Amino acid sequence: MHHMEKKLKVSKEIQSLIAERLPGHSLDAPFYLSPEIFDLDIREIFSKHWIHVAVEPDIPEPGDYVTVEIGLNSIVVVRDDDMAVRAYHNVCRHRGARLCSEHKGSVGNLVCPYHQWTYNIGGELIYAEHMGEKFDRSKHSLKSVHVENLAGLIFICLAEQPPQDFSVMRDAMAPYLLPHGLKDCKIAKQVDLIEEGNWKLTMENNRECYHCATNHPELTASLFEFGFGYQSAPGNAEQIAEFNRLAAERCGEWERGGLPSAEIERLDELVTGFRTQRLPLDRAGESQTLDGKVASGKLLGEFERADLGGLSFWTQPNSWHHFMSDHIVSFSVLPLSAERTLVRTKWLVHKDAREGIDYQLDNLTAVWNATNDQDKRLVELSQQGARSSAYQPGPYSPFTEGLVEKFCTWYIGRLSAGLAEQSAGSP
Ligand code: FES
Ligand code: FE
Numbered sequence: 001m002h003h004m005e006k007k008l009k010v011s012k013e014i015q016s017l018i019a020e021r022l023p024g025h026s027l028d029a030p031f032y033l034s035p036e037i038f039d040l041d042i043r044e045i046f047s048k049h050w051i052h053v054a055v056e057p058d059i060p061e062p063g064d065y066v067t068v069e070i071g072l073n074s075i076v077v078v079r080d081d082d083m084a085v086r087a088y089h090n091v092c093r094h095r096g097a098r099l100c101s102e103h104k105g106s107v108g109n110l111v112c113p114y115h116q117w118t119y120n121i122g123g124e125l126i127y128a129e130h131m132g133e134k135f136d137r138s139k140h141s142l143k144s145v146h147v148e149n150l151a152g153l154i155f156i157c158l159a160e161q162p163p164q165d166f167s168v169m170r171d172a173m174a175p176y177l178l179p180h181g182l183k184d185c186k187i188a189k190q191v192d193l194i195e196e197g198n199w200k201l202t203m204e205n206n207r208e209c210y211h212c213a214t215n216h217p218e219l220t221a222s223l224f225e226f227g228f229g230y231q232s233a234p235g236n237a238e239q240i241a242e243f244n245r246l247a248a249e250r251c252g253e254w255e256r257g258g259l260p261s262a263e264i265e266r267l268d269e270l271v272t273g274f275r276t277q278r279l280p281l282d283r284a285g286e287s288q289t290l291d292g293k294v295a296s297g298k299l300l301g302e303f304e305r306a307d308l309g310g311l312s313f314w315t316q317p318n319s320w321h322h323f324m325s326d327h328i329v330s331f332s333v334l335p336l337s338a339e340r341t342l343v344r345t346k347w348l349v350h351k352d353a354r355e356g357i358d359y360q361l362d363n364l365t366a367v368w369n370a371t372n373d374q375d376k377r378l379v380e381l382s383q384q385g386a387r388s389s390a391y392q393p394g395p396y397s398p399f400t401e402g403l404v405e406k407f408c409t410w411y412i413g414r415l416s417a418g419l420a421e422q423s424a425g426s427p
Contacts, residue, residue: 021412025393032198032386038338042071044418047158050272052319052332056152064106080121087147087156093140152182164271176260180323181301185348193343195376197383199335207407210400218370222292227279233399250280267406273316280309287324294326296359298350
């Protein structure tokens with residue numbers, strides 16, 4: 001090992017915040033504010049788990065790449081000549097210069113801008129001038145990063161040893177996702193939104209629809225809020241029973257047609273947990289649009305009917321996705337600092353769909369552009385509150401925020417496990 005893992009000392013104060021987290025409540029303020037906890041999040045969460053960073057249509061051709069920043073690390077995800085997806089640390093093996101500075105591009109080889117050391121797409125150093133006879137190029141390949149592909153969704157893991165075999169999630173999810181043909185899509189639009197809030201507030205916000213009815217008129221035009229993590233309670237029992245009847249009926253129909261639709265929830269027992277379900281949509285029932293109709297006339301995969309509801313897929317710690325009959329919306333959350341978060345949204349349509357003819361970009365993006373802006377505001381309001389001396393962890397609703405609680409429990413559990421590992425490993 002040339003690289004010494006940074007031994008971050010975790011203060012007693014933070015250790016006790018982790019140990020004493022009040023279950024069923026939002027986190028203590030330092031979890032949303034402290035740069036020290038941010039560093040811990042990068043080390044224990046974002047450097048050790050499967051992180052969603054890209055989709056295959058980001059890099060359709062050999063040599064196409066995207067870069068992604070995770071804490072202080074930059075990673076380049078590139079398609080090789082055999083069409084496989086590879087990932088490397090974006091760091092030259094000469095004197096460490098950043099190789100690719102753009103977010104996206106296309107290359108024949110990866111050429112360092114500093115002294116032109118040149119790596120092929122397989123990561124091997126193939127050219128280095130003036131290094132003498134004894135220099136061994138084969139000892140200076142790019143450092144590779146674990147990369148996995150789930151039906152076109154690309155995940156990386158920075159750990160030397162990923163904490164969980166990726167096939168656990170892929171085996172369960174591929175049958176749900178593959179029929180939507182993500183590989184044969186193109187990115188119609190990408191929007192990078194920066195939220196002035198901690199990444200965990202972004203994730204908490206994503207894991208409940210308690211706030212949907214009053215905050216998301218565009219989203220709830222097609223989305224039944226009761227489908228999203230609600231438990232039956234005295235105030236909503238009838239509506240939920242009604243929704244569940246509809247969902248059971250439609251899911252049965254879809255499953256008989258060969259589309260897996262039943263809920264899978266594996267948030268508790270897995271290191272990189274996930275959840276999925278295919279749910280009916282309101283109005284025309286076809287897509288997450290303002291009128292519930294498909295936004296793109298060219299349906300995905302082999303679909304012959306448009307009314308397939310919405311298949312949602314959530315992963316721990318940083319992504320969610322909505323797969324419909326005509327388009328896919330994919331989100332990845334990347335922490336920038338304790339109080340800043342990048343939310344990257346991609347709208348995908350069939351690669352043969354023509355803008356302006358098969359789909360209108362405004363119509364395709366209307367719902368989630370509006371919803372993202374609304375959620376950004378809510379996250380920022382929460383962040384402002386967490387900065388106040390009056391903030392204290394508040395109770396989650398057992399009926400609408402069960403999945404928020406699961407996210408926080410998982411997060412605290414992973415930090416505890418990381419600290420336990422570290423103290424076991426130190427003398
Ligand atoms: Fe890359 Fe010198 S730092 S070639
Ligand atoms: Fe929201």
